Amino acid sequence: MYNFLTMAHSGWRYLALLALVIAVVKYLMGWLGNGGWGKLDRQIGLITGIVMDIQLLLGLILWAVGAGMGIVGANITRTVEHPVWMLIAIVVMHVGQARVKKADDGNKAKTAAITFIVTGLLVAVGVARITGVM
Numbered sequence: 001m002y003n004f005l006t007m008a009h010s011g012w013r014y015l016a017l018l019a020l021v022i023a024v025v026k027y028l029m030g031w032l033g034n035g036g037w038g039k040l041d042r043q044i045g046l047i048t049g050i051v052m053d054i055q056l057l058l059g060l061i062l063w064a065v066g067a068g069m070g071i072v073g074a075n076i077t078r079t080v081e082h083p084v085w086m087l088i089a090i091v092v093m094h095v096g097q098a099r100v101k102k103a104d105d106g107n108k109a110k111t112a113a114i115t116f117i118v119t120g121l122l123v124a125v126g127v128a129r130i131t132g133v134m
Contacts, residue, residue: 002069005062009055016055019048020123023116030109037108045097045112052119056090059083085126093119
């Protein structure tokens with residue numbers, strides 16, 4: 001089961017990355033191009049949030065299963081740092097999405113762009129820590 005969860009979490013990351021990139025590009029285009037806010041913008045935010053939440057859920061299940069098997073704990077980066085960075089990224093994303101809903105139409109794209117850029121940077125730091133880049 002642990003191997004299956006590892007593969008699922010590792011594979012789903014590409015969907016999470018793709019969703020983040022699409023969201024950032026779309027919202028930057030809306031912000032810098034003074035585009036309006038429409039149904040597609042809301043859907044991109046919703047889908048990106050769902051994809052990111054699934055990735056977090058897979059990671060937390062993987063973490064719990066690994067802990068039950070005695071696998072988690074040997075590497076402090078995998079045990080603590082990576083999950084903490086990812087939780088922070090998800091919280092920032094959801095808080096930002098709530099702010100987007102409350103923003104006026106002229107600032108929705110700007111707020112969404114900043115939200116997903118910061119989320120992406122936090123995810124990048126978490127991934128860099130686990131891969132040893134940082």
